Amino acid sequence: MKKKTRYVILGLLRDEAMTGYEIKNCIDRRMSFFWQESYGQIYPELNAMQNDGLLDAREDQQSGNRVKFRYTITEKGRQVFNDWMTEECEKDTVRSEAFLKFFLANDSNQADVIHHLEKFHQQNRERLESYEMFMKSFQGLEDMHNHKYILKMLELGIRQQHLYCDWSSDYIDELKNND
Amino acid sequence: MKKKTRYVILGLLRDEAMTGYEIKNCIDRRMSFFWQESYGQIYPELNAMQNDGLLDAREDQQSGNRVKFRYTITEKGRQVFNDWMTEECEKDTVRSEAFLKFFLANDSNQADVIHHLEKFHQQNRERLESYEMFMKSFQGLEDMHNHKYILKMLELGIRQQHLYCDWSSDYIDELKNND
DNA sequence: ATAAGCATGTAATAAGTTACATGATTGT
DNA sequence: ACAATCATGTAACTTATTACATGCTTAT
Structure with a gap:
C-alpha cells in the first residue's frame, strides 16, 4: 500500500492546528483499530509537506533552545486532501x-x-x-x-x-x- | 512487526504438503481478513526454511525443464511452530x-x-x-x-x-x- | 527531586510490494 | 489456438519500525 501519512496529517489538521507529537497521539488513541503511524514517518513527512506548501508551521518558542512546531493546513493542503478523498481505496493490509x-x-x-x-x-x-x-x-x-x-x-x-x-x-x- | 512468514507456512504444512503457489492461494482465499503474504516473501522464505531444516522438498518433475516443489514439514519445523505458538502475540498492524x-x-x-x-x-x-x-x-x-x-x-x-x-x-x- | 509526559528528529535496519522474467498445464 | 491458471523466482524499490539522541514542562 502506498503511504498515506500525508493524508492522515492533512485530515487531522483540517479541524485544528497540531504538533507532530499530538498527531501521533491522536492516531494512537482514536484510530488504532484501523490505522497506525510512527514518529519515523510523521516527522520527516511534516517537513516534506511544509516543503510542498501543504502546511504552515507556527514556531512556539519554548524556554531554552528547544522549539516546538504547531502546524496549520494551507489551501493547497485542503486541495490535496480532497483529491485523495475522491480516489479509489486500496485494499486493506491487516496482520493479526x-x-x-x-x-x-x-x-x-x-x-x-x-x-x-x-x-x-x-x-x-x-x-x-x-x-x-x-x-x-x-x-x-x-x-x-x-x-x-x-x-x-x-x-x-x-x-x-x-x-x-x-x-x-x-x-x-x-x-x-x-x- | 517481526515477519511471521515462516510460521504461516509451517502452520499450513502441518496438515498437508503444499507448493509455494498453493500456500499463497490458501492465504489469499481463507486468511485474507487477518493476514497477507506476497510471493516475494514466500519463495525466498521457503528456501531459507529448507536450509534451516524446517522443511523437506519433494521435487515434482514436470515435462520440460520446469520443476515444481511440494514441501513437507520436518520434526524440527513442528518444534519451531509450537515454540512460536507459546510466544506472546505482538500488536496488530492494520491499515484500512x-x-x-x-x-x-x-x-x-x-x-x-x-x-x-x-x-x-x-x-x-x-x-x-x-x-x-x-x-x-x-x-x-x-x-x-x-x-x-x-x-x-x-x-x-x-x-x-x-x-x-x-x-x-x-x-x-x-x-x-x-x- | 523526580517521574511521566511533551517534543523533535535521524540513521540503521527490517519488512513488504511490485515489476519483471520464464514457462507448463488445463479447459474451452 | 487461446485464455486462464499453475508455478517459481529475483531485483529494485518503497514502506515502516526501532533505537538512539536530546532536552523541556508539569504534577507530585
Whole structure:
C-alpha cells in the first residue's frame, strides 16, 4: 500500500492546528483499530509537506533552545486532501498475530490458544472502554453534526470490539468445558 | 512487526504438503481478513526454511525443464511452530484506507464517502459469501473436530463481515436520506 | 527531586510490494 | 489456438519500525 501519512496529517489538521507529537497521539488513541503511524514517518513527512506548501508551521518558542512546531493546513493542503478523498481505496493490509495463531492451531496448542484468547479478550475490553469514553466525550456537544463521520466510525469500532469480546469469551468457555 | 512468514507456512504444512503457489492461494482465499503474504516473501522464505531444516522438498518433475516443489514439514519445523505458538502475540498492524477516509471525512466529502461506502459494502458482501462457502465446505465432513480452530475463526470472520455489511448499508441510507 | 509526559528528529535496519522474467498445464 | 491458471523466482524499490539522541514542562 502506498503511504498515506500525508493524508492522515492533512485530515487531522483540517479541524485544528497540531504538533507532530499530538498527531501521533491522536492516531494512537482514536484510530488504532484501523490505522497506525510512527514518529519515523510523521516527522520527516511534516517537513516534506511544509516543503510542498501543504502546511504552515507556527514556531512556539519554548524556554531554552528547544522549539516546538504547531502546524496549520494551507489551501493547497485542503486541495490535496480532497483529491485523495475522491480516489479509489486500496485494499486493506491487516496482520493479526493472534488471529493467525487462532487459525493455525490444533489440539496440541489448546493451552496456548486459551492463554492468547484471554489476553485478546482483555485487550479488546480495554479498547472497547476507551472507545466508549471517547464516544461519551462527544455527548452534549453543540456541534455534534460536525463530528458525524467520526461518530459513525466510533460506532463501528465499538460494535467490532463487542463482537471480539463476545466471541473470545464464548470461545474460552467452550475450550475450558471440553476437558 | 517481526515477519511471521515462516510460521504461516509451517502452520499450513502441518496438515498437508503444499507448493509455494498453493500456500499463497490458501492465504489469499481463507486468511485474507487477518493476514497477507506476497510471493516475494514466500519463495525466498521457503528456501531459507529448507536450509534451516524446517522443511523437506519433494521435487515434482514436470515435462520440460520446469520443476515444481511440494514441501513437507520436518520434526524440527513442528518444534519451531509450537515454540512460536507459546510466544506472546505482538500488536496488530492494520491499515484500512476506507476506514481512514470514513474517519477523516466532513460534509464536503459526503459524495465520496457514499461512493466508498458502496464499494466497501459490495466487497464485504462478496467476502462474506466466500467465507460462507468455505464454511459449508466443512459441513458433513467426518473429521470436523480437526477443523475446530479454523471453524471458530471462520465464524468470527462471518460475523465481522455481517457487521461491516449492516453498518455500511445503514450508513448509506442515513447519508442519502439526509439530503 | 523526580517521574511521566511533551517534543523533535535521524540513521540503521527490517519488512513488504511490485515489476519483471520464464514457462507448463488445463479447459474451452 | 487461446485464455486462464499453475508455478517459481529475483531485483529494485518503497514502506515502516526501532533505537538512539536530546532536552523541556508539569504534577507530585
